[in-house]
Amino acid sequence: MDSQQNHSTSDAKGGKPSPEIPRRRFVNLILGGGLLTTFASALLPVIRFVIPPKVKEAVQNSVVAAKVGEIPLNTGKVFRFGSKPGILIRKETGEYIAFSAICTHLDCTVQYRADFKHIWCACHNGHFDLTGKNIAGPPPRPLEHYSVVISGEDIVVTKTA
Amino acid sequence: MRFPEQKLIVSLVFLATATVAFCQEQGPASQVNSCISCHLEIGDELAVPIEGMKGDVHATKGLSCADCHGGDPTAGLDGDSDAAMDPAKGYVGIPDRMKIPEFCGRCHSDPVYMRGFNPRAATDQLDRYKTSRHGQLLRKGDRKVATCTDCHGVHGIQNARDSRSSVYPLNIPETCGRCHADSEYMQPYDVATDQLDDYRKSVHGMALLERGDQAAPACNDCHGNHGASPPGAPSVAFICGQCHLNNSEMFLSSPHKTAFDELELPECEACHGNHAIEHPTDEMIGVGESSICLDCHEEGSKAYDTAALIHDQISGLKERMFYADSLVSQAERAGMEVSEALFQLKDADDALIKARTMVHSLSGDETSIITEEGLGLVEQAVLAGKSALEEIQFRRKGLAVSLLFILILALGVYLKIKELDQKHPIREVK
Amino acid sequence: MNTGAVRPKGQTENSDMNTSRSLAWLRERYDISGLELFFKKKEVPIHSHSLWYYFGGITLFFFVVQVITGIMLLLYYRPTAEAAFESVQFIMTEVRFGWLIRSIHSWSANLMVLAAFIHLFSVFFMRSYRRPRELTWISGVFLLLLSLGFGFSGYLLPWNELAFFATKVGTEIVAVVPFVGEFLLKFLRGGEEVTGATLTRFFGFHVAVLPMICTFLLAFHLLAVQKQGMSVPIAMENKPMRVMPFFPNFLMRDFLGWILALGVLVAIAALFPWELGVKADPFAPAPAGITPEWYFVFMFQTLKFIPAKIWFMEGEVLGVLAFAIAGVLLILVPFLDKKSNAGQPGKALSVIGVLVLVYIIVMTIISYVMPQTF
The missing domain is CATH 1.10.287 (Helix Hairpins)
Structure with a gap:
């Protein structure tokens, strides 16, 4: 120039x-x-x-499933864990628990039933208790258990395995 | 014939010694029990029960020979076998086949006694047995039917939760089949003998026997165990509904329920079969070649149209899902971010599964609510898949632009070379 | 300066003022007279085969692209069986322009091998390896082998189905080497089977071992080329010929070659984006259509054509042995070719070269035309 x-x-x-x-x-x-x-x-x-991308890690072992206060007592929320669903439940005691939301019967997405006070799969009426154990209906195995950590405002769910 | 007091005493004595006795046949402790010492001494056939009792659930709980067979094991230590096997002391010996249920029932029907071993133990086995086909025929004097020992074994009985037990879920089909699959043995009865073979091929048999999935039913889960009998036609939906709750509920409120009752059709079994239940296919409903609906319904009837409609709804959803799946996985293989679409496809799969269950309500309207919901999700996934694939095209265009820049640069360099060749001319050398 | 503005020649000096200023700055600090003299004096011959001179430079260009994109991929790549595929997927989906960097790295690798092959054959046919350039040739052959090593080890790193099974088949070959085959197999795979251990190993080869060796060899190769200058085909030796200054004329031409190479690279990367594939499952049966990288295909095809038993030897062993001997012969070409050292190009060697080239091309075509499993 x-x-x-x-x-x-x-x-x-x-x-x-x-x-x-x-x-x-x-x-x-x-x-x-x-x-x-x-x-x-x-x-x-x-x-x-x-420049690092928004998602920091290649293998996602944990995800922010919800914000503190977002989930009322005795309700649950289905969140996305990559392309798979997970379910975060706030018990009546206020305690948070989380599982894979994939029913062990035919891979439907399970939900929390406030009336049963446990997890329920609508596809074939499968029931799981709040430890993830299959208690009624066709599901052959318990739900995969995730651990929950509250970090500031975030409720972080981590795959334990 | 019960001897609670004696039993209690003997139990107390043996609680401390029995286990040791069985472990060390020749040890001093065996001296206490003349049954064991004599039977072992004589050997052969008579030693078989002693050998068998090793690991028997009764023995491990501290019971001894006399607890079932009566007699006095302390009396025979000096060699007086008659004293040990004195009927006056309650000696029974080998119980008559006809009396085996009562023989076992002396303890197993006694809630108070059983509570001492397992507070939750059932004590209704004998009562149930009496209502079973086995029990009814036994009462009529049929000595071929199964009694307790035929299924549970004699000496060497295991807890049903022990995988070595003949009545452990995985072993039940084989145990029942010992008689029920033996056409010669079953010859006097008007019963088929292909159930075991059928069951093995069935979706339940494969799940239980091949995958070891104990949530799958064995014979007893549908027929009962101690009260085993063929379920009556109107009970079938309740029995299957133990696991297949939704299907059963929908069936019971569907038009099929009343129609099947009138025709005395065995509910679920009418379409799905019994022992040979296979994995159902979407072709079972509809008006195609493998349709079951056509067994009863003729063309032109309302039911015929409903069958066709429901089939179209399900296969329509399936086709669209297949298309969406191929798009999305193509994009995934190409390395595009499609997790959202995969998530939607998973939900669509839920809808498909629900729609399949919904078939049992036999209402095209109800299935359509579900399939439409599924189709909505599928279309979103299709859009996502398409836009991911378009993104690849867009990237190509972006690269084409940079290629243009590169070509301009190449042109510039080319012109510069021409210029340089003038400035620093090419020369000849020798 | 102003006087110079009248004549075109003077114009140039004027426009190069910045250059000369920085040169003066450098001269003040370092003694670069040797380098300057070298650049001033170096000349490149011009003849009908000059085109081939560019392929070494193009190979080098692709190598530089590989180094840059390779280092970039290292920022996100994870060399474990659990995370390798996911991290490549992550690079392609989450990292901005990751798809591009990865596609460029993969395609540039292929183009580098192709350019290296062209370079090798052109040098062979022009007998440029003859005295005094024997060591340049040998280092070049080793550099080509290294590129193949880069290709082979890099192919596995995305840990997808295709790569997994291609590596499985590829490493199996070394097992037939007499005496040390078993050891070599275990050494390559890091165990009996292709596993995560293999992946970690290959990663180490790909980003540490091979680059280290490559750096030294390449430095020697380039230095030798610069020191000895361009070789002239025998037929043109000792005859009048045209030459051009290396700097800037030839260098600019080299630059043009690189730009065109970049253009080809970008065009191919745009037309055929490199796919991610499906994550490898070591326990799944091998899917159809498993092929090694194209530059290995002719060897695999040969091994397939060799009968299971020849005379008293196993066919595969014989094949591998033959390729090993061919490799040694290739390295020793400058010493075997007595004729060209004596100043006359031997016909026989050219015929052999053409035959080898035709053989490689035919075998490669056959393997792509004939549907098969490796």
Whole structure:
């Protein structure tokens, strides 16, 4: 860029334009523009790549399932654990518990039933108690248990296994 | 014939010694029990019960020979076997086959006595047995039917929760099959003998016997154990409903219930079969070749249309799910973020499963509520899948732009080379 | 300066003022007269085969791309069986432009191997390895082998189904090596089977062992090329020919080559985005369509064609042995080719070279045309 400026000033002073000069300018423009844009289009991805993404970890072992106070007593909330559902329950005592929300029978999503005070699967009427144990209906196994930690305003659910 | 006092005394004595006695046959402790010492001494056939009692649940709980067979094990120590096996002292010996249920029932029907071993122990086995086909025929003098020992064994009985027991869930089909799959043995009765083979192939048999899934029913879960008998037609839905609650409930309030009652059809079994129950398919409903509906319903009837409608709803949802799944997994393989869509597809799968259950209500309206809900989710997943795949196309365009920059640069360099070649000319060398 | 503005020649000096200023700055601090002289004096011959001179530089360009993108991928990659696939998925979905960096790394690897092969064959056919460039050739052959090692170890790292089974098949080959086969297999796999241990091992090879060796070899290779200059084909030796200054004329041409290489790389990465695949399941049966990277395919195809038993030896052993001998012969080419050292290109060697090239191409084509399992 600087050298081009030099040319224009020297041109004005010299007053004797050479046929080579516009051509040289054109070449320098193409070269400079090409360099700049190519460099920019290479650098942009590199910089954005290096900046850490929103999700910090490749293998997600924990997730913020809810905020403190979001879940009333004796209710539950189904949250997303990657592409799989989990269920966070606030017991009548105020204690939080969490399980995989995937029914062990046919993989339906389970829910908390305030009237039963335990976990229930609507697909085939499967029942699980608040330790995740299958207590009635077709589910053959207990629900996978997650651990719950309250960190500030966040209720963090972690896979124990 | 009960000897509670004597039993108590003997129990107390043996509680301390019996286990040791069984472990050390020739040890001094065996001297206390003349049953054991004599039977072992004579050997052969007579030693079999002694060997069998090792690990028997009764023995491990501290009971000895006399607790069941009576007699006086202390009396025979000097070799006087008659004193030990004195009928006056309650000696029974080998109980008659017809009397075995009562023989076992002396203790097992006594809630007070049983409570001492297990507060939750059932004591209704004998009463139930009397109501079973086995019990009824036994009373009529049929000596071939099963009594307690045929299923539980004699010496060497295990707790039913012990996996070595013949009545442990995984072993029950084989145990029942010992008689019921033996066509020769069952010949006098008008009963089929293919149940065990059928069961093994069934969805329940595969779950229990191949996967070891004890939530799956064995023979006794449908037929009862001590009170075993074929369930009557109107009970079937209740029995299956023990596990398949929703299906049973929907069936009971469906038009099929009254119709089946009138026709005396065995409810669930009418469509699904009994021992050979297979995994149901979506083709069972509808008007296709494998449809079961067509066994009763003719073309032109309302039921025929409903069957076709429900089938179309389910297969429509399935087809769309398949399409969405192929889109989403294509995007996933390509490395796109589709977890939200996968989550929706999982919920759609829930809807499909619910719709399949809903079939039992036989109402096209009710199934459609569920399938429509599922279709809504599927369409969202389809959109997500499509937009992920479009994103790949968009990226290509972005790269095409940068390719343009690269080409401009290449052109610039090319022109510069031309310029340089003038400045630093190519020369000839020798 | 102003006087110079009239003539085009003077113009150049004017525009290079910045350059000369920084050169003066450097000269003040370091003695760079040797380097300057070297750049001034170095010339590159121009002839009908000059095109081939660029492929070494293009290979180097792809290598640089590999180093940069490789280091970037290292920021997020995790070399364990549990997390490798997930971390690559993470790179492709969560990290911005991760899909691009990964696609570029994968494609650049392939293009690097391709460019290296072209470089090797052009050097071979021009007999550029002859005295005094024997060591340049040998280091070059080792660099090619290293690239294959990079390719083989890197292929497994995403821990997807295809890579897993290709590695399983690929490592099985070394087991047939007489005497040390078992040991080599265990050494490569980090155990009897391809497991997470293999992954960790391959990661170590890929990002530490191979780069370290590569750095030294490459430094030697480049230094030798710069010291000895470009080789001229025998037929043109000692005859009048045209030359151009290395700096800036040839370097600019090299630069153009790199830019075009970048263009090809970007175009391919755009047209065929590198897929993530399906996570490897060591206990699942091998899926259909398992192939090694294309540059290994001709060897696998050969092993398949060899009968199970030849004479008293096992076919596979014989095949592996033959490839090993071929490798040794390849390394020793400068010493075996007496004729070119004497100043005359031997016909026979060219014929052999063409045959080998045709063989590799035909075998590769066959393996892609014939549906099969490895």
